[in-house]
Amino acid sequence: MQKNKVVLLLKSLSAEEIRQLDKFVRSPVHNQHNDVVALFQYIRKYLNGGQRALQKEQVYGHLYPGEPFNMQKVHYVSSYLLKVVEEFLAWRAWRNNEGNFYLYLMKSYHEHHQESLFDAATEKMQNTLANSELQDVNFLFQTYQLELERFNYKRTQSKTNEFRLQELSDSQDIAFMAEKLRNACILLSNQSVSKTSYDIGLLDKFLPSMANHPYLEIPAISIYYFAIKTLTHQQDDHSFQKLKSLLRTHQLSFTKGELYDMYIFAINYCIRRYNSGDLEFMKEAFEIYKIGMVVEAFVQNGTITPRTYSNIVMSGLRFNEFDWVEQFIFRYKNSLPEKQREGFFNYNLARFYYEQRDYKKAMPLLLQMEYDDVLLTCSGKILQIKMYLEQKEMETLSSSLQSFKIYLKRKKMLGYHKESYINFIFLVGKIMQLKTNETMISLQKEITETKVVAEKEWLLAQLGN
Numbered sequence: 001m002q003k004n005k006v007v008l009l010l011k012s013l014s015a016e017e018i019r020q021l022d023k024f025v026r027s028p029v030h031n032q033h034n035d036v037v038a039l040f041q042y043i044r045k046y047l048n049g050g051q052r053a054l055q056k057e058q059v060y061g062h063l064y065p066g067e068p069f070n071m072q073k074v075h076y077v078s079s080y081l082l083k084v085v086e087e088f089l090a091w092r093a094w095r096n097n098e099g100n101f102y103l104y105l106m107k108s109y110h111e112h113h114q115e116s117l118f119d120a121a122t123e124k125m126q127n128t129l130a131n132s133e134l135q136d137v138n139f140l141f142q143t144y145q146l147e148l149e150r151f152n153y154k155r156t157q158s159k160t161n162e163f164r165l166q167e168l169s170d171s172q173d174i175a176f177m178a179e180k181l182r183n184a185c186i187l188l189s190n191q192s193v194s195k196t197s198y199d200i201g202l203l204d205k206f207l208p209s210m211a212n213h214p215y216l217e218i219p220a221i222s223i224y225y226f227a228i229k230t231l232t233h234q235q236d237d238h239s240f241q242k243l244k245s246l247l248r249t250h251q252l253s254f255t256k257g258e259l260y261d262m263y264i265f266a267i268n269y270c271i272r273r274y275n276s277g278d279l280e281f282m283k284e285a286f287e288i289y290k291i292g293m294v295v296e297a298f299v300q301n302g303t304i305t306p307r308t309y310s311n312i313v314m315s316g317l318r319f320n321e322f323d324w325v326e327q328f329i330f331r332y333k334n335s336l337p338e339k340q341r342e343g344f345f346n347y348n349l350a351r352f353y354y355e356q357r358d359y360k361k362a363m364p365l366l367l368q369m370e371y372d373d374v375l376l377t378c379s380g381k382i383l384q385i386k387m388y389l390e391q392k393e394m395e396t397l398s399s400s401l402q403s404f405k406i407y408l409k410r411k412k413m414l415g416y417h418k419e420s421y422i423n424f425i426f427l428v429g430k431i432m433q434l435k436t437n438e439t440m441i442s443l444q445k446e447i448t449e450t451k452v453v454a455e456k457e458w459l460l461a462q463l464g465n
Contacts, residue, residue: 006082007054010047017092018044024088031084035077038063040084098128099142103149110153118153122146135219135253137178144171174215177206181224182258185265188231192268203228219250223262230269234276240269244288251295259297263288286315293328304335306344306373313348317355325352343376350383359387374411378421381407382454385428389462394432401425416452423453431462 102125229239270285353362388397
């Protein structure tokens, strides 16, 4: 049962979630099958490190001792347990949001005609929203739901003076605008990557009217508004600086998931500007990474993606922010996905030492770079080659180039990266054979005119050494 859905799901839960789930499974409100309780307790006992105990025969023997083997019975119990776990996860996500609790309490009091209790729940909901640090899209939507639920109830009481129709209309507009702007940012951002064209619907209708609209005082609307501007205009530095300033000011107003998207929108603008020749925007990108890491916006559910981890390290090293980068590398090592942790940690630490020209510390980290991640392995091999050339270790360099070439021949799914790496190998080989200034000038021209090649700046720099 190692690959059983419920086993895999339980392995993803934290220890605290497992403890809460134990009470949930035992509750007759949520589960009335003793076999489900027994299966959960057995899986929990052997969840970590009990591979043999979780074999189907062992599980069946525990649940039905002495009975003829019939795995279908375990499948049924497992299916019931999965439903209970799913109900627990949905309940936990709902209950952890205090606003959701009071909204559904208001609905229930409405259904049971409990006016005083409805008013009390409404007041508690208002206080919850008023005291909330979060001002994200979900907060704005809950504000609208509060007004809508209050309107639906009060109109049954025929008290027209309590309808709060203007508040209802305003809160609906605000929630709609914020969510529409957010979704449009996601569409436009993905459009530039996937080359897919999206219809952004009503956005074109109301976006021009928002330039000086009072709703821009609302953090969610203003951030997504200026993000849209950076996504739709290649050189709108005013909107970029506004976006950057708003992100710094309102970091605590959004969940990490929403913040992550906001920061990526800003970084993507920097990358586009950098790629178009505005080199100072790489510094801007690093500043945004630093701002975001103050609240760990790039760490989602305790995990940072290897790509983001590497991008942050590389951007910091570009500006010799060695102390900050070193702390980052070690602090967030364990936030990398377990299967990719050692590879990306070793490579980024090696790159850190390389930039300090500490080859003795960098090289050992790269000697075992044959990881499942092909691009990471290629990056490690390139870094080795760079160190060998810089140290004039020509015999070892020649062997490494040949080894890299053989490795690339074995890998079929590299796309345009393969051409980039092959050109790098070829041009490093030419640098090794340089003898005269005339050939150096010719090679410089060849490197410059090669459109697809890894480490072009570094290759050109070697001609001046």
